[in-house]
Amino acid sequence: MEEHHSVNVTSVLSDASPHSTLSLESCEYYQTEIFDQLPSIQACRPGRSRQGVLGVCEAERGSPQPGEKRSDGHPWTRAPRDKASLQPLRNLAMCIEAKRGARVRRQMEISNIGYWESWRRSQSINRKRVWAQMRGSLSGMLPWKRTLRVIEGRFGVGVKAYFVFLRYLIYLNLLHCALVWGYILGPTTFYGRGNSSKPWRFGSKDSFLQFFNGSSYLNQSPVFYGFYTRGSLNFPCLHTPLLYFAGILTILFLSLAMVVRRMTVGLKHTWLLGKRYSVNVSYKIFRGWDFTIQDPAAGTLKQSFIRNDLKLFLEEQSFSQREAKRTLGQRVRLYLLRFILNVLVVSLLGGAFYLIFFATETSLEECGHGWFVSLFLQYLAPITITFVNLVLPNIFRKISSFEDYSLTTQVNTTIVRSIFLKLASLGIYLYFLFKTTKALEQHQCKENRFGREICKLSIFNFLAMFFKTFLLEFPRKLVQEKYPTSLLARRLGTQSFLITFNVLDLVYSQTVSWVGIYYCPLLPLIGIVTLVATFYIKKFTVLRCCVAEQRMFRATSSSVLFHFMLLLGLLMAAAALGFSLLQEEVTVDKMSSCGPFGNGETLYNVTGVCVDSLPSLAQSVLRYMASEAFAVPLILTEIIILTSYVSRGRVNQRAILRLEDMLVTSSSDKRFLVRQHTTMLRLQRELRRLRSASFREDAAPSVAGKTSRPPPPPPENEAD
Amino acid sequence: MGTTASQLGKDLLSEYQELTFLTKQEILLAHKRFTELLTKDEKDLPNARVPMERILTLQELKSNPFRKRICNVFSTSEQKDGSLTFEDFLDLLSAFSDSATLEIKSHYAFRIFDFDDDGTLDCGDLEKLVNCLTGETDDTRLTAEEMRQLINNILEESDIDKDGTVNLSEFQHVISRSPDFVSSFKIVL
Numbered sequence: 051m052e053e054h055h056s057v058n059v060t061s062v063l064s065d066a067s068p069h070s071t072l073s074l075e076s077c078e079y080y081q082t083e084i085f086d087q088l089p090s091i092q093a094c095r096p097g098r099s100r101q102g103v104l105g106v107c108e109a110e111r112g113s114p115q116p117g118e119k120r121s122d123g124h125p126w127t128r129a130p131r132d133k134a135s136l137q138p139l140r141n142l143a144m145c146i147e148a149k150r151g152a153r154v155r156r157q158m159e160i161s162n163i164g165y166w167e168s169w170r171r172s173q174s175i176n177r178k179r180v181w182a183q184m185r186g187s188l189s190g191m192l193p194w195k196r197t198l199r200v201i202e203g204r205f206g207v208g209v210k211a212y213f214v215f216l217r218y219l220i221y222l223n224l225l226h227c228a229l230v231w232g233y234i235l236g237p238t239t240f241y242g243r244g245n246s247s248k249p250w251r252f253g254s255k256d257s258f259l260q261f262f263n264g265s266s267y268l269n270q271s272p273v274f275y276g277f278y279t280r281g282s283l284n285f286p287c288l289h290t291p292l293l294y295f296a297g298i299l300t301i302l303f304l305s306l307a308m309v310v311r312r313m314t315v316g317l318k319h320t321w322l323l324g325k326r327y328s329v330n331v332s333y334k335i336f337r338g339w340d341f342t343i344q345d346p347a348a349g350t351l352k353q354s355f356i357r358n359d360l361k362l363f364l365e366e367q368s369f370s371q372r373e374a375k376r377t378l379g380q381r382v383r384l385y386l387l388r389f390i391l392n393v394l395v396v397s398l399l400g401g402a403f404y405l406i407f408f409a410t411e412t413s414l415e416e417c418g419h420g421w422f423v424s425l426f427l428q429y430l431a432p433i434t435i436t437f438v439n440l441v442l443p444n445i446f447r448k449i450s451s452f453e454d455y456s457l458t459t460q461v462n463t464t465i466v467r468s469i470f471l472k473l474a475s476l477g478i479y480l481y482f483l484f485k486t487t488k489a490l491e492q493h494q495c496k497e498n499r500f501g502r503e504i505c506k507l508s509i510f511n512f513l514a515m516f517f518k519t520f521l522l523e524f525p526r527k528l529v530q531e532k533y534p535t536s537l538l539a540r541r542l543g544t545q546s547f548l549i550t551f552n553v554l555d556l557v558y559s560q561t562v563s564w565v566g567i568y569y570c571p572l573l574p575l576i577g578i579v580t581l582v583a584t585f586y587i588k589k590f591t592v593l594r595c596c597v598a599e600q601r602m603f604r605a606t607s608s609s610v611l612f613h614f615m616l617l618l619g620l621l622m623a624a625a626a627l628g629f630s631l632l633q634e635e636v637t638v639d640k641m642s643s644c645g646p647f648g649n650g651e652t653l654y655n656v657t658g659v660c661v662d663s664l665p666s667l668a669q670s671v672l673r674y675m676a677s678e679a680f681a682v683p684l685i686l687t688e689i690i691i692l693t694s695y696v697s698r699g700r701v702n703q704r705a706i707l708r709l710e711d712m713l714v715t716s717s718s719d720k721r722f723l724v725r726q727h728t729t730m731l732r733l734q735r736e737l738r739r740l741r742s743a744s745f746r747e748d749a750a751p752s753v754a755g756k757t758s759r760p761p762p763p764p765p766e767n768e769a770d
Numbered sequence: 771m772g773t774t775a776s777q778l779g780k781d782l783l784s785e786y787q788e789l790t791f792l793t794k795q796e797i798l799l800a801h802k803r804f805t806e807l808l809t810k811d812e813k814d815l816p817n818a819r820v821p822m823e824r825i826l827t828l829q830e831l832k833s834n835p836f837r838k839r840i841c842n843v844f845s846t847s848e849q850k851d852g853s854l855t856f857e858d859f860l861d862l863l864s865a866f867s868d869s870a871t872l873e874i875k876s877h878y879a880f881r882i883f884d885f886d887d888d889g890t891l892d893c894g895d896l897e898k899l900v901n902c903l904t905g906e907t908d909d910t911r912l913t914a915e916e917m918r919q920l921i922n923n924i925l926e927e928s929d930i931d932k933d934g935t936v937n938l939s940e941f942q943h944v945i946s947r948s949p950d951f952v953s954s955f956k957i958v959l
Contacts, residue, residue, distance in 0.1 A: 140791050140864065143877040145846050146857040149789045186793055186869070199958070331920065332928040332944045335896070336879070337951040338903045341834060341866060342958070349833030350905070357904040357912070364916055367923075710930060717931030
């Protein structure tokens with residue numbers, strides 16, 4: 051029996067030894083009593099506790115009057131949480147009763163500290179409250195809150211992100227409008243235009259057709275570049291041409307700043323931090339559920355989405371394992387297939403580009419046709435571009451499914467190809483437009499002509515979207531509703547809202563607007579009208595025609611993608627504008643005959659005159675900044691700043707690694723100590739039991755002769 | 771003259787505004803919705819508790835797989851039956867409101883996911899969590915093998931101190947890197 055007992059004690063010991071498996075260890079760890087009393091656990095412990103250590107809410111629940119009495123063992127008073135005392139009460143994670151208590155405690159604290167300090171604190175609280183109220187009322191002014199919530203409830207965060215993006219674009223265009231008014235339209239209306247320009251009125255010989263293709267009446271309207279000639283505002287540094295240019299520049303720079311800012315906010319979270327640690331699965335699990343979902347159908351859908359997503363992840367994990375095991379022959383065959391498909395993609399792109407080129411050329415050749423044909427010809431290029439952009443992305447989507455990539459790569463390649471198609475087709479169109487408009491005769495205003503083409507493009511873009519919704523998507527849905535069993539309906543399948551393609555459309559139209567703003571300053575206004583209409587049309591599409599998608603997008607990562615695409619568009623617009631301005635300089639002999647830079651003036655000589663009129667100090671500063679000598683220090687400073695950031699980032703990374711190590715060691719230390727403590731407790735208890743038992747045996751001589759022997763060992767878990 | 775009876779007093783209203791993230795309108799709306807859940811007799815009681823079953827009939831919670839956990843976490847009932855008083859209800863709405871901080875939201879998310887209330891997310895909690903997310907019927911559940919692979923993945927990623935469970939700070943560490951958690955951890959009346 052003696053032997054038996056000692057074996058039992060050692061088994062207790064060995065059970066808690068560091069050699070046991072992880073799960074056993076952690077089980078043991080969390081079931082010990084001392085675990086509940088660890089300060090780190092108490093600080094974040096929810097209200098319920100097992101061992102009589104009162105949790106936050108628990109302590110408050112008993113007291114009917116707030117702040118009547120406070121138990122001394124209250125974790126909040128003991129826990130070293132200095133920063134908590136400065137947080138607003140609502141930021142504390144406890145129930146209202148507990149917050150009341152905290153408030154009373156704080157008030158007492160405040161009466162202890164000096165008058166000045168208490169005044170300062172209450173002031174800071176008041177200030178915060180005012181700010182919060184202002185922010186609340188500002189966010190209350192955001193339009194379409196209700197609609198967004200309905201959409202979010204039915205289709206999840208991803209589709210909502212699309213609409214938020216749309217709203218953001220509307221704001222951006224509103225800002226552009228304000229700037230255009232301030233810089234361009236306002237001065238022109240106040241100070242008038244030059245005498246040389248023709249009066250702007252609706253001529254009797256202007257036909258409806260001419261109004262529609264924007265040749266005569268609109269040509270002289272404020273919509274286009276040609277309208278803004280030098281008026282009575284005629285200081286050396288403050289006149290229409292310079293204001294015009296400054297306005298456009300401000301718009302572009304402001305958009306750049308805004309887009310980059312929006313992008314970096316998301317980027318910081320997804321890339322810079324996410325790259326180092328992959329926490330993909332944890333994300334999927336911990337923030338998987340969208341608590342905004344109210345519709346039971348959407349709820350089940352979300353569940354199936356999460357299930358598919360998780361299965362997809364697990365599949366991709368095994369896919370990468372399978373990929374590593376591919377034989378050489380399989381690999382060669384796959385690469386060959388991919389190569390052929392890529393050739394196919396490239397040839398499709400090439401064909402599309404040729405088609406656009408062809409259409410542009412045909413539409414710019416004017417010849418006597420009937421009015422309908424000529425109107426059609428006028429819009430031929432936009433029609434072609436829109437058509438190509440409608441069809442090809444879907445083909446790309448089909449193609450990428452053959453390439454045996456993992457699913458995320460498939461989606462990404464499709465997106466990249468589509469972006470390339472959209473922006474490149476626009477670029478090609480612009481290039482040919484430049485080339486063909488340059489060949490125009492002298493007396494025609496080629497900037498106006500260019501602006502007109504851009505205007506057409508953006509209007510046609512909108513019309514295409516409109517018709518696609520009401521002639522394609524809505525009838526499709528109707529067919530499905532009326533004849534759900536028919537072959538056609540089954541063939542068509544259900545429609546889902548493809549977020550990325552829709553975003554691409556938006557980015558495209560915004561890019562067109564940026565490209566055209568120099569030639570057609572009222573384009574933002576057109577943009578606002580079309581975007582607002584787009585909002586309602588898309589709302590109709592989503593709520594009426596679409597079912598929620600199986601594969602939803604994450605809001606942040608997708609918003610980074612959206613803004614990245616927008617940035618690409620902006621860069622392209624800026625490049626196109628710079629290119630056209632440079633060309634203007636090169637071909638001085640073919641100077642424009644209209645607009646702010648009409649009478650033999652160019653951007654260079656206008657700014658030159660302005661600089662000359664400045665005081666000499668400013669002049670030399672400006673000249674220095676424009677010279678190459680300035681570039682060297684500029685680049686040097688940039689390099690220094692960049693280097694400092696990079697090295698700081700590296701140091702931080704190293705610190706993170708070290709902290710992580712520290713965490714692991716300290717937690718294993720904690721585990722060890724807890725284990726040690728438990729075994730000691732158990733041993734003590736055993737000993738006490740032994741002693742009391744032997745004492746009892748001593749006291750009872752009827753069992754004499756067995757005194758030396760300990761009683762049978764108690765079952766092990768009795769100690770718990 | 772209880773809190774849930776008749777109209778909310780002005781002092782109480784401003785106190786609630788101070789202690790929660792809700793605006794005045796939201797508190798009034800919450801009050802309206804809460805009184806609708808009360809039976810006739812309960813309306814006269816000062817601190818009426820609405821049992822969990824009735825809370826779960828709310829449109830906003832109906833299709834949420836965590837609805838019972840939410841009630842349990844926010845309930846201050848001694849019986850731990852998930853029943854809510856009006857103030858508990860406000861606590862719930864405050865944590866799920868638009869303006870609640872990430873810290874508050876992640877704290878409550880952690881408590882909701884901590885099914886056995888032991889202060890850490892262990893394998894059992896994670897399994898229950900995944901089952902809630904994917905649907906709890908037999909054909910929607912992941913297979914045991916998939917579940918094992920998944921939980922191993924989760925622990926490998928987020929269990930920084932390698933103790934086999936995810937604790938609150940590890941959880942908040944993961945959550946803090948996903949700003950859209952704030953936008954999805956939201957229940958608005």
